[in-house]
Amino acid sequence: MRNQLVPPSAGKITYEIRNIVNVAEKLQKHGVKINWENIGDPIVKGEMIPDWMKEIVAKAAMENDSYGYAHTRGVLETREFICNLTNRRGGAQITPDDIIFFNGLGDAIAKLYGVLNHETRILMASPSYTTHSSAESSHANAPAICFSLDPNNRWYPDLAKVRNIVKYNPAIAGIMIINPDNPTGMAYPVETLKEIVAIAKEHDLFILADEVYNNIVYNGEKTVPISDVIGDVPAIAMKGISKELPWPGSRCGWIEVYNFDKDERFQHYVNAILNTKMNEVCSTTLPQKVIPAIMSHPQYPVYLEERTRRYEQMSNITWNFLKDVPGLMVNRTNGAFYLAVAFKDGMLNDRQSLPIENSEVRELVESLVNAPGVSLDKRFVYYLLAATGICIVPLSSFNTPLQGFRVTLLEKDPAECERIYRILAEKIKIYLAS
Numbered sequence: 001m002r003n004q005l006v007p008p009s010a011g012k013i014t015y016e017i018r019n020i021v022n023v024a025e026k027l028q029k030h031g032v033k034i035n036w037e038n039i040g041d042p043i044v045k046g047e048m049i050p051d052w053m054k055e056i057v058a059k060a061a062m063e064n065d066s067y068g069y070a071h072t073r074g075v076l077e078t079r080e081f082i083c084n085l086t087n088r089r090g091g092a093q094i095t096p097d098d099i100i101f102f103n104g105l106g107d108a109i110a111k112l113y114g115v116l117n118h119e120t121r122i123l124m125a126s127p128s129y130t131t132h133s134s135a136e137s138s139h140a141n142a143p144a145i146c147f148s149l150d151p152n153n154r155w156y157p158d159l160a161k162v163r164n165i166v167k168y169n170p171a172i173a174g175i176m177i178i179n180p181d182n183p184t185g186m187a188y189p190v191e192t193l194k195e196i197v198a199i200a201k202e203h204d205l206f207i208l209a210d211e212v213y214n215n216i217v218y219n220g221e222k223t224v225p226i227s228d229v230i231g232d233v234p235a236i237a238m239k240g241i242s243k244e245l246p247w248p249g250s251r252c253g254w255i256e257v258y259n260f261d262k263d264e265r266f267q268h269y270v271n272a273i274l275n276t277k278m279n280e281v282c283s284t285t286l287p288q289k290v291i292p293a294i295m296s297h298p299q300y301p302v303y304l305e306e307r308t309r310r311y312e313q314m315s316n317i318t319w320n321f322l323k324d325v326p327g328l329m330v331n332r333t334n335g336a337f338y339l340a341v342a343f344k345d346g347m348l349n350d351r352q353s354l355p356i357e358n359s360e361v362r363e364l365v366e367s368l369v370n371a372p373g374v375s376l377d378k379r380f381v382y383y384l385l386a387a388t389g390i391c392i393v394p395l396s397s398f399n400t401p402l403q404g405f406r407v408t409l410l411e412k413d414p415a416e417c418e419r420i421y422r423i424l425a426e427k428i429k430i431y432l433a434s
Contacts, residue, residue, distance in 0.1 A: 023368065023382065024391045030361045033389045035420055037407045040182070040337060042246040045410035050303055053245065056293045057286070066289055070282040072274070074101030074254060081292040082239075082254070091228040092235070092258040100274055101283040104251035105212060105240050106131055112208065112236070112255070113139045115272040116173075122208060123165060124176040125149050125157060127183050127340060127398035127406075132176060132210065134399075144399055145169060151329040151342045151402065155186035159195050166203050175200055176208040179223055180216065180335025183398050183406040185315070187223040187335035194229050206266055207235035212243050212253070213336035215304060218312035221334040227258055234259045234266040241287065243336070244304065245294065250287035311337045314409040314417050321421035327432050333409060340395055342404035348376035352434045354387040354427060361386050377403040380431060388423055 024034045036044060043049075060066050073079060079096035087093050102108035113122070113135040122136050126146035133144045147162045149155045166172055175196060180187040188196075200207050209226040217223055226237050240253030257270050277283075294300060315333040322339075323330045327347040333339045356362035365386040369379040377394040385391055395404035407424075411417040 020381065020385070020391060020393060024385060026364060027361055027386060027389075030358055030364070032358075032361060032386065034385075035388075035390045037411075037420065038391045038393045040243065040408050040410070041248050042243070042337075042410050043248065045408070046412050047246060047307075047410070049245070049247075050299065052297060052299055053294055053303075056290050056297070060286060060290045060293075063289075066286045068285060070101070070285040070288060072100075072278050072282050073097065074099060074283065075285065075288040078288045078291050081295070082256070085295075086225075086227055086256060089225070089228055091225070092230050094227075094256055094258065098257040098260060099254055100257075100277060101252070101254045101288055102277070103253075103280075103283045104242065104248075105210065105238050105253035107251070107283070108238055108253055108255055109135050111273050111276050112238075115269065115276055116140075119171055120173045121145050121169065121171045122174045122176050123147060123162070123169070123172045125178070125181065127395060127400040127402065129178055129182045129210070130398060132178070136176075145172065146399065148400075149181070149184055149186065151331060151340075151404075154331050155181065155184040155340070156189075156192065157196075159192065159199070162196065163199050166199055166205065172203075172205065174206045174208050176210070177226075178210040178213075179226070180213045182213070182336055183338050183393075183395070184331070184340040185333030185336050185338045185409075186331070187217050187221045190222065190224055190229065193224065193226065197226075197229055197231060197233050201231070201233045204263075205233075206263075206269075207233060208238070209235065210238045212238065212240045214239070215244055216308055216311060216337065217335040218308050219315065219332060219334045223335065227256065230258050232259055232262055234263050236270075241291065247287065250284070252284060252287035252291075310412065311409050313414060314411060315339065317414060317417045318407065318409060318421050321418070321425045322428075325425050325428050328428065329404075337409040338406055339409060340398075340404060340406045342395060342402045343377065343380075347432055348380060348403050350376065350379065352380070352383075352431050354383040354431055354434070356383070356386050375403065377405060381405055383431065384424070384427055388427060390420060390424055390427075392424075 079099040083094055109131050116139055123145050126148050137144045147157055149157055214225055226235055235258040237256045242248035318339050319332040327344050329342040365382050369382050375396045377396050381394045392405045392407045395402050
């Protein structure tokens with residue numbers, strides 16, 4: 001073509017959570033049975049949506065207005081319902097006009113970063129969920145600016161370093177957190193949230209909080225929505241139903257804007273997001289319409305509690321199998337349904353491997369791990385996949401120099417979970433000793 005069609009960074013950003021599926025599917029053709037521990041989709045792992053919830057959706061599907069456009073911001077009755085939920089907490093107060101619905105949080109993420117000035121940066125954690133870090137990096141055409149989550153301290157951030165990064169990077173306009181965190185499974189303590197808000201206030205920043213897992217916290221840990229502690233600092237919370245109901249196929253998420261009136265530049269930013277959404281007219285109507293009926297149903301808190309207790313059980317099974325494996329840094333998951341494990345420095349090298357009986361499978365994997373630029377943790381993940389069928393994700397794909405892996409806690413059968421992580425622990429020991 002006579003001109004470059006895409007910026008230099010296009011095509012360099014990968015989504016390893018899905019990319020590894022392509023490899024796993026090739027191995028399936030060679031007879032490898034796959035345990036999918038890579039993608040946070042509860043439905044794929046056998047989550048059964050209760051009949052009462054399906055009946056609500058079915059009833060709404062019979063209503064004619066479920067098939068029409070919604071308001072660009074979202075269905076008014078649903079926005080009013082969400083306002084009541086937030087305002088009852090007593091923190092930041094919002095109106096229906098402070099809510100905008102999107103076709104999933106992936107849609108929201110693209111727009112929130114996409115409308116930013118290219119020189120404006122959002123500080124985020126490392127490891128960080130790929131969709132956030134890649135969207136921020138892409139908009140700026142530069143590597144993401146990150147503060148580290150410490151695997152030696154329960155994956156908590158070093159707040160002194162956060163403050164220092166903000167102080168010496170004037171391009172930073174906001175701080176992004178995922179609470180509870182993906183990929184680490186860490187839930188931000190209330191005092192940590194307050195300190196992050198204090199840093200934002202001191203340096204005239206806004207907060208961006210991805211809270212899609214905010215009601216999935218366990219093992220005695222406590223956290224709160226950012227609205228509880230935000231005070232008068234401008235902020236945006238990102239929420240949705242993909243993980244909580246769970247209904248990931250609905251592609252339904254929303255943002256809540258706090259303290260819109262406190263800063264003129266923040267107002268322009270939010271209005272730019274809304275105007276961009278207007279170009280699409282609106283988000284999908286049906287899933288929006290059923291949110292009030294589902295979340296106010298008497299069985300909803302019972303259902304959510306049952307699921308949370310199951311994730312707690314799986315978090316303890318996985319932790320117990322991995323915590324004493326030499327060479328690993330393992331923290332028990334306390335929120336969401338992910339576990340991130342880091343290898344200690346120097347534990348991985350490019351000569352390690354696992355025995356693979358099928359010669360065709362072995363040849364396929366070795367062609368992948370010996371390609372230029374393959375990270376050491378990706379090498380481990382591919383050998384594990386070929387040798388056992390356990391499909392996990394290299395931690396380095398989450399915008400971090402740490403080498404390790406991320407798994408999900410979505411297995412419903414405790415015995416099967418124990419089988420998988422017993423094998424994983426054994427294979428790690430063999431791999432590190434090879």
